[in-house]
Amino acid sequence: MTRLQQAGDGEGPLIDRGARSGTAIRIVLLAVVLLAAAAAFVLFKDQLESEIVLGLLGILAMVGIFFVVSAVIGFVEVMPQSQSDTLARRFLASQPEGLLIADEQGRVVYANAAFGRMTGARSEADVQTLESLLSRHRESGEALYRLTNGLREGRNGSEEFRLIKPLGPMSSAGSGPHWYRLKARSLVEDKQDKRKLFVWQLTDITTERDDQERFFRELQSAIDYLDHAPAGFFSAGRKGEIFYINATLAEWLGVDLTQFSPGSLFVGDLVAGEGMALIQSIQAEPGLEKTETVDLDMRRTNGQILPVRMVHKVRSARDGAPGESRTIVLARPQERESENSASAASMRFTRFFNNTPMAIASVDGEGRILRTNAPFLKLFSDIVSRDDIDRGEHFRMVVHESDREAFAQALSAAKNRQVDIQPIDSRHPQNEVRHFRFYVNAVIDQSDEAPEEAAIVYAVEVTDQKALETQMAQTQKMNAVGTLAGGIAHDFNNVLTAILLSSDHLLLQARPADSSFADLMEIKRNANRAAVLVRQLLAFSRKQTMRPSVLNLTDVIGDLRMLVDRLISGTNVKLRVDFGRDLWPVKTDLSQFEQVLINLCVNARDAMPEGGTITISTHNIDAGQVNSYGYRGLPEEDYVLVEVADTGTGIAPEIMDKIFEPFFTTKDVGKGTGLGLAMVYGIVKQSGGYIYPESEVGSGTVFRIFLPRHIVEVQPEAPVSALPADGSAEAGAAAGTAANSEAATSTDLTGKSAVVLLVEDEEAVRRGGKRMLETRGYTVHEAGSGVEALEIMKELDGAVDIVVSDVVMPEMDGPSLLRELRKDYPDLKFIFVSGYAEDAFARNLPADAKFGFLPKPFSLKQLAVAVREMLDG
Numbered sequence: 001m002t003r004l005q006q007a008g009d010g011e012g013p014l015i016d017r018g019a020r021s022g023t024a025i026r027i028v029l030l031a032v033v034l035l036a037a038a039a040a041f042v043l044f045k046d047q048l049e050s051e052i053v054l055g056l057l058g059i060l061a062m063v064g065i066f067f068v069v070s071a072v073i074g075f076v077e078v079m080p081q082s083q084s085d086t087l088a089r090r091f092l093a094s095q096p097e098g099l100l101i102a103d104e105q106g107r108v109v110y111a112n113a114a115f116g117r118m119t120g121a122r123s124e125a126d127v128q129t130l131e132s133l134l135s136r137h138r139e140s141g142e143a144l145y146r147l148t149n150g151l152r153e154g155r156n157g158s159e160e161f162r163l164i165k166p167l168g169p170m171s172s173a174g175s176g177p178h179w180y181r182l183k184a185r186s187l188v189e190d191k192q193d194k195r196k197l198f199v200w201q202l203t204d205i206t207t208e209r210d211d212q213e214r215f216f217r218e219l220q221s222a223i224d225y226l227d228h229a230p231a232g233f234f235s236a237g238r239k240g241e242i243f244y245i246n247a248t249l250a251e252w253l254g255v256d257l258t259q260f261s262p263g264s265l266f267v268g269d270l271v272a273g274e275g276m277a278l279i280q281s282i283q284a285e286p287g288l289e290k291t292e293t294v295d296l297d298m299r300r301t302n303g304q305i306l307p308v309r310m311v312h313k314v315r316s317a318r319d320g321a322p323g324e325s326r327t328i329v330l331a332r333p334q335e336r337e338s339e340n341s342a343s344a345a346s347m348r349f350t351r352f353f354n355n356t357p358m359a360i361a362s363v364d365g366e367g368r369i370l371r372t373n374a375p376f377l378k379l380f381s382d383i384v385s386r387d388d389i390d391r392g393e394h395f396r397m398v399v400h401e402s403d404r405e406a407f408a409q410a411l412s413a414a415k416n417r418q419v420d421i422q423p424i425d426s427r428h429p430q431n432e433v434r435h436f437r438f439y440v441n442a443v444i445d446q447s448d449e450a451p452e453e454a455a456i457v458y459a460v461e462v463t464d465q466k467a468l469e470t471q472m473a474q475t476q477k478m479n480a481v482g483t484l485a486g487g488i489a490h491d492f493n494n495v496l497t498a499i500l501l502s503s504d505h506l507l508l509q510a511r512p513a514d515s516s517f518a519d520l521m522e523i524k525r526n527a528n529r530a531a532v533l534v535r536q537l538l539a540f541s542r543k544q545t546m547r548p549s550v551l552n553l554t555d556v557i558g559d560l561r562m563l564v565d566r567l568i569s570g571t572n573v574k575l576r577v578d579f580g581r582d583l584w585p586v587k588t589d590l591s592q593f594e595q596v597l598i599n600l601c602v603n604a605r606d607a608m609p610e611g612g613t614i615t616i617s618t619h620n621i622d623a624g625q626v627n628s629y630g631y632r633g634l635p636e637e638d639y640v641l642v643e644v645a646d647t648g649t650g651i652a653p654e655i656m657d658k659i660f661e662p663f664f665t666t667k668d669v670g671k672g673t674g675l676g677l678a679m680v681y682g683i684v685k686q687s688g689g690y691i692y693p694e695s696e697v698g699s700g701t702v703f704r705i706f707l708p709r710h711i712v713e714v715q716p717e718a719p720v721s722a723l724p725a726d727g728s729a730e731a732g733a734a735a736g737t738a739a740n741s742e743a744a745t746s747t748d749l750t751g752k753s754a755v756v757l758l759v760e761d762e763e764a765v766r767r768g769g770k771r772m773l774e775t776r777g778y779t780v781h782e783a784g785s786g787v788e789a790l791e792i793m794k795e796l797d798g799a800v801d802i803v804v805s806d807v808v809m810p811e812m813d814g815p816s817l818l819r820e821l822r823k824d825y826p827d828l829k830f831i832f833v834s835g836y837a838e839d840a841f842a843r844n845l846p847a848d849a850k851f852g853f854l855p856k857p858f859s860l861k862q863l864a865v866a867v868r869e870m871l872d873g
Contacts, residue, residue, distance in 0.1 A: 013093050015111045015124050098202035101187070106131060109197060118202060120168035130200055137163055140180070147184040151198055156185040160205065179209040232308070232329030238322055240267040249329050254301035267325075272299040277378035278354060281386035284316035284323075295332070296354055296374070307332040359459040361395065362443070364452040365415050367408070368392045379436075379461060383429065395457060399438070400427045407438065414442040414455035425462070435466045467632065494762040496857035499527045501768030504860035508775070527857070548587045548687070550710055553618055553640060554579050560594055564601045564614075572611025575601075580618040586640050587710040588687040596680045600644040600703055603677070607648030607701065615645045621706065629704075631692050638709035639689075645702035651695035659693065754871055755779045755796075759789045759805035759817065760833075769804070772860045773867065786812025790820060798825050802870055804854075804863075807834035818849065829870050833858070 092099055098115030102108050111127050121127045134140035143159035150157040159182050166178045183201040226233060232249025236242050243262040250257050253270060268276050275296035284290035291313040298306045309330045315323040353360065359376035361369050369389050377386065380398045388397075395411075396404045403426040413421050421440050428434035439458040503524045510517045557577060564575055597616070604614045623636045651659065660681040680703075684691045688708050695701035756778045760766035763784070770780045781796065783789035786809055793800060803821065807814040814832055821828055831852040854866045 013089075013110060013112045014116045014121060014127055015108055016089070100127075100130065100200045100202070102129065102198050102200070104196055104198070115202060118168050118204060133167065134182075137161075139163070140182075143182060147182065151184055151186050154186070156183075158183045166204075178204060178206045181205045232331070234267075234270075234327055234329070236267050236325045236327070237263070238324060241265070242267060242270075252300075252306055252329075252331060253298060270298050272297040272305055274354060274374035274378050277374040277381065279310075279312060280381070281377045282312055282314055283385065283387065284314055286316050286320040287318045289313060289315040298329070361457050361459070362453050363395050363411070363455050363457060365411075365454040367395045367411055369395055370453055376459065379459060398429065398436075398459070399424070400429050403427075407440070410438075410440040411455055414440050417442045417444060434461065434463045436460065437462050493856035494765050496527050498762070498764035498768050500524065500857050500859050501765070501772055501863075503527065505768070505771060505775075508860075548589050550585050550587050550712065551590060551593070552583060552585055553642060553707075554583050556590065556593065557597070557616060557618065557642075560597055564598065567598070567602060568605050568614070571605060571608075573605050573608050574611075574613045576613055576615045578615065578617035580620055580640075582620070583618055584620055584638065584640050584709040585712065586687075586707040588689075588707060589683070592683045593687070596683050596705070597642075597644065599677065599680050604644060604646035604648060604701070607646055607650075609649075612647035612700070615643070617643045617645070619643075620709075629692075631690070634690055634692075634706060639706040640709060642705040642707065643702055644705075645700060647700040650697040650699055651693070651701055652697055656693065656695065753779070754801045754867075755781070755799060756867065757781050757783065757789060757792060757800045757803045757805075759783045759786065759803065759809070759814070761785060761806060761809040765806075769863060772863060776864050778867070785809050786814070786817035786820075789817055793821065793825075798828075800828070802829040802831065802867060804831045804833060804867065807832050818851065822849070829873075831866055831870055 092110070093112050095112055096114055098118040099110070099112045100108060100115050101110035106129050108127055108129060111121070116122065116127065119128065119133060130144055134144045139161040140163060143161045147157045147159055160179060161182070162177060162179050164177055166175060167180070181203045183203075185199050187197045187199050227247035229246065229248055232246060232252060234242050234245040234249060241263040242265045245255065245257075245260065245265070247257060249255075250260070255265070267279060271279065273296070275294075275298075278294045278296055282290060282292045282294075291311065293309060293311050295307075295309050298308050300306055309332055311328040311330070312325060313327065314325040317323050354374040356373065357375065359373065359379045361372045361376050363369055369384070369392070372389055383398050384393050396407060399407045403424055406424050407426075410421050410424060419442065421442070424438040424440070426436050426438060428436065437460050439460075441456045441458070443453050443455055503520050506520050507517070507524070510520060557579070561575070561577060568575060601614055601616075608614075619641045621639045621641045623638055626634055626636045626639070659677050661678065681691060684705055684707075690706045692704045692706075693701060694704070756773055758766060758769050758773070758780055760769065760782070761784055766782050766784070770782050773780045781792050781800070783792050786805070789803070789805070790812075803817075805814045805817055812820075814834070818830055818832075821830070829852075830850075831854055833854045833856055852866060852870045854862065858866075
């Protein structure tokens with residue numbers, strides 16, 4: 001007999017009502033069949049022949065004898081039982097856990113011996129249902145109720161509960177409180193009738209719970225020991241997130257452990273200065289661990305510094321990625337002044353060495369790196385690592401290839417103990433945008449720790465400084481060019497004014513049929529073309545006249561869209577407009593800003609000879625979003641952003657810094673003056689805004705215009721000029737149109753008996769203006785300066801109706817003349833003529849000063865209209 005059979009035969013189940021049910025039915029059916037056959041023989045004995053009956057009886061006798069003999073020798077079993085069924089029942093009977101199977105009505109179908117031992121049942125009569133056994137205790141009753149409901153809903157489950165006393169008299173854990181685990185699952189016994197059985201497994205887990213509680217107490221003790229150890233400890237994950245920090249370190253740093261949760265703090269939050277560079281430099285080989293000791297400062301929650309020594313252990317994944325780390329933190333004691341121990345001095349020096357804001361490295365005579373501080377590791381982390389330094393990496397690795405010869409010469413000078421070694425300006429070996437300055441100092445007294453030390457190299461990143469220097473140089477150049485352009489435009493305006501006045505005078509005397517009439521018109525047309533160039537120069541130098549008003553850019557761009565469509569018609573260029581919602585108002589000159597958009601769209605069209613898309617978009621940008629663009633010189637304020645983007649050829653980096661310079665153009669000769677973007681730059685700047693281009697060759701260009709948000713405030717009405725004017729030829733034409741409309745309503749532009757004092761230092765302009773006004777019937781007195789004008793006013797005893805004066809003159813300028821004349825003649829009418837913007841001189845006048853303004857160059861009709869309207873006003 002096998003061991004399994006011995007175990008099964010030794011102790012059978014207390015209840016087993018599910019065995020051989022099918023076999024018994026078959027035996028009953030066989031008995032019925034045999035009885036029916038016997039009855040047939042009796043009933044039909046007369047109808048059957050005796051030979052047949054004897055034959056059948058003989059066959060049945062032989063079968064019966066064969067079955068009896070086979071049963072005796074064991075060849076045939078009367079009630080056969082399969083081997084798998086036998087093994088399953090022996091397995092259930094030998095289970096150490098109590099096993100009970102019940103039907104849906106709660107009747108017990110099966111209970112093994114372990115269940116009897118656990119519940120105190122010795123026979124089938126002693127076996128109780130689970131409901132009667134567990135419902136007397138509150139905890140076990142609730143567990144049974146939840147499991148029963150789960151089984152009825154088709155869910156298996158498990159519950160644990162505690163009883164004051166064991167369920168049975170016998171227990172290896174004693175007679176005290178006991179823990180039990182009750183599992184429940186459903187079982188379908190017969191697939192045909194779908195009879196469902198519930199399998200309950202009861203296990204005494206008192207010993208297991210005792211082991212768990214003992215382990216938990218030991219773990220709590222270990223954690224308590226670790227928490228209150230005289231050293232700090234923390235554990236961090238791959239990204240530096242801290243999963244555990246002991247109470248000692250938390251107390252040192254002021255961390256509230258009640259508010260701490262794993263991952264809420266990072267190592268970088270606790271380390272001060274550049275100490276993270278030291279920690280990050282400790283990297284293990286793939287699949288290995290590495291432990292290093294570093295001296296650095298930690299940061300308390302109140303901002304104070306805690307000098308510590310860290311024993312940092314880090315592991316690396318098999319692919320070389322940083323793994324988890326474990327770190328012991330030792331507080332460095334504060335040494336008294338009388339204690340000048342070498343270890344204390346070494347710690348103090350290490351602390352200062354790693355917390356200096358300058359990257360430092362010591363090198364030997366061959367240029368190999370001997371030692372570095374934390375800022376050095378951070379500054380050049382993408383070039384050299386701590387392991388490279390330990391292997392004696394050469395310092396030239398962090399110097400640009402073009403400057404390595406200069407560094408070799410500086411190192412040679414340091415080896416010869418020379419002083420005043422010139423610093424080396426270099427770039428990052430792998431990033432041309434970053435700039436560094438290296439200072440090489442000779443080591444005079446070598447230490448015992450590093451006798452081969454030849455030089456100390458200090459490295460400072462000067463990328464921001466270089467960028468500011470470049471920006472300052474560009475700004476100074478643009479200002480200088482602007483000043484020059486403004487001066488040229490002013491003088492050129494005087495020339496154009498004289499040309500326009502003289503051409504108007506000649507045109508008044510000529511008839512259209514004269515041969516010279518066409519030449520005079522050509523002179524005037526070219527003078528107007530020159531006025532456009534002057535206006536663009538003035539726009540670049542920010543000295544053109546601006547008439548700012550509060551605008552909604554959605555309306556402005558919407559009105560301008562049709563004009564832009566006409567400009568790009570006939571090409572494969574498409575216009576797309578993306579309006580931002582609820583745009584803030586801005587304050588700028590409407591006509592000037594329209595010219596900005598038109599110039600940018602025309603340039604975008606020309607940059608896409610094969611076709612493409614121009615996109616104009618607007619957005620509100622609050623002060624908090626400004627830094628996300630990364631533009632230098634852009635203050636943190638609220639702006640309305642206007643973007644003009646194209647998908648054209650782009651702008652090469654080498655010419656990007658020149659695009660706003662006047663007369664710079666990439667177009668063919670005769671196809672552009674190079675003043676378009678210069679004018680755009682000047683108008684945006686004069687509006688208080690900022691413009692930044694970004695471009696990639698082959699991908700397109702985008703111009704971003706930041707206009708300050710205008711806050712509408714209630715202010716007293718400021719005095720305004722009597723005459724609207726603009727310093728451009730187009731504006732002159734508009735003024736001429738206005739004058740014509742005036743003439744349509746009042747054609748009388750004569751002077752009648754009015755007296756005009758014309759003050760102009762440019763003789764050609766003065767002479768032409770005097771002649772033009774006299775032809776209109778005015779009495780004109782002329783003066784070449786402000787001082788001369790005061791003398792004439794004194795001679796005339798103030799009998800002057802209006803003064804027409806230039807702004808910029810020797811001895812006394814126009815605004816000074818106005819102030820002097822208004823002292824004696826407060827109601828005297830005054831018109832300024834100038835090639836500069838009105839606000840360039842108006843700010844120097846009293847707030848209540850009223851005057852007219854006529855920009856140069858101007859025509860005869862514009863001058864006559866200005867004087868007549870001022871007199872009538």
